[in-house]
Amino acid sequence: MTIALETLLGGLMLGALYALFGLGLSLSLGVMKMINIAHGDLIVLGAYLCSTVMQALGVNPLVSLLAVVPAMFVLGYLLQRLLLNRVVGRGPLSPLLLTFGLSIVLQNVLQETFTADTRSLQAGDIALQGFNLGGVSIGLLPLISTIASVLVFGLTSWTIERTHWGRQARAVSDDPATARLVGVDDRGFFALITGFILSVIALAAVLYGIRTPFSPTAGPERLLQSFEAVVLGGLGNIWGTFIGGLIVGVAQVFGAKLTSGLGPFFGHLVFLLVLLFRPQGLFGKAQR
Amino acid sequence: MLRTDRLDAHYGLFQALFGLSFHIEPGETVALIGSNGAGKSTLMKALVGAVAVRHDGVTLDGTAVGGEPERRQLSRGIALVPEGRRLFPSLTVRENLQLAARNGRAGAWTVQRLFDEFPVMAKFQNRPATALSGGQQQLVALSRALVTNPSYLLCDEISLGLSPKSVNEVYELLGRARKGGLAVVLVEQNVKRALSESNRYYCIQKGRVVLEGPSDRADHALVAKAYFGM
Secondary structure (H helix, E strand, C coil), X not given: CHHHHHHHHHHHHHHHHHHHHHHHHXXXXXXXCCCCCCHHHHHHHHHHHHHHHHHHXXXXXXXXXXXXXXXXXXXXXXXXXXXXXXXXXXXXXXXXXXXXXXXXXXHHHHHHHHCCCCECCCCXXXXXXXXXXXXXXXXXXXXXXXXXXXXXXXXXXXXXXXXXXXXXXXHHHHCHHHHHHCCCCHHHHXXXXXXXXXXXXXXXXXXXXXXXXXXXXXXXXXHHHHHHHHHHHCCCCHHHHHHHHHHHHHXXXXXXXXXXXXXXXXXXXXXHHHHHHCCCCCCCCCCX | CEEEEEEEEEECCEXXXXXXXXXXXXXXXXXXXXXXXXXXXXXHHHHHCCCCCCHHHEEECCEXXXXXXXXXXXXXXXXXXXXXXXXXXXXXXHHHHHHHHHHCCCCXXXXXXXXHHCHHHHHCCCCEHHHCCHHHHHHHHHHHHHCCCCCXXXXXXXXXXXXXXXXXXXXXXXXXXXXXXXXXXXXXXXXXXXXXXXXXXXXXXCCEEEEEEEHHXXXXXXXXXXXXXX
């Protein structure tokens, strides 16, 4: 029983990280109707940036976020302004092709710059600490990353529901041409959103890099996890993405308990099964 | 004065406007009359910046403003009520108005004033905008443009598909706005109504002005002829 509970908690906490991976994809799909194939590679880039900052300044990975998050925001802003805005609103294919190319470029640049060796982010004591809750042991770091994920999701959801930015986002998502008529600068707004997305990616990347060793080619697997979280939850539904991430995480950890090494397979399997019965995702609206 | 000078407009290879010259004075109401596809909507879109045109093709009080983005035209006081209302379904009635108010100009029209004058909108303010009846939606669409406090309001088919009672309500709101000195460009299927509501009219056919003049002296037979292209 304790083992089952521990496994469940472990899965939920891993899933919260997957959800954080997926948030950016969910936003860009929801607001800009754009799928960024380089999403996973940007996560890996974030992890390498963190590693570089740690080496240069000799700081803890969590402290490095102070530099990595703003850097990734600027990168996202410029990426959208200079590159992605050229293809937004031109149907699904152009953004797919462009970001697929971007993904290849990123992987190669990472390999060229950082070599193909795996790296990990050493967080020191914090990564090993944990506590015991009625016989169930919980790691401090997974707990921190879960709390961070819940906070980011809560903040994003609140922003979308309650603020002027959120109203702009929903209006642009509904009807970009009419949103422009009421004075929304959709292109500039997209750049801010992508800046925000890359900031979230930076946070997710650091939490991921502390947990798992990474290499320049680790991006596509991260993209897949993000994608599964988004699609499972239902497109354009922020909390759906969160639940989707949790499901993939739990399936993966339970799968790994059954047959070690096959964890990711079970995550994908659950994804496939859910889609067979609810093609629109758990919380998605059926296609009109 | 808002003016177009020999304006051409294109959608890709298709040319929608051919050397169209048009003007509207502050406080004036001008009707655009013509069949579907004549270029009325294109002219309006060109005025608000939704269709790319030559920079000096559109002038506002002598300054060239053509081809600039919608938000710039909105801040100069040119606003469009698009055909088919185009409210945002993910936003409530109040949010539809708030979004426009925030991006528009400050002035006499506020979200609160519109709610005060039209209690039906206040009553449904927290519902999704598209959950309202057609007439109520049109009121919201018109309000969404008014709350940006424009000097020139372009209304594209604001009575289309509405009950006679709703049409009167929409024109009542428009009438109140005009009392404040608002200039209105009106595209309206009901030619009689268009002429009775306006000071001047233009008949547009295949992207060209074929007839224009003061509305009270309009010859209905000539207008009908221009409308049907006979």
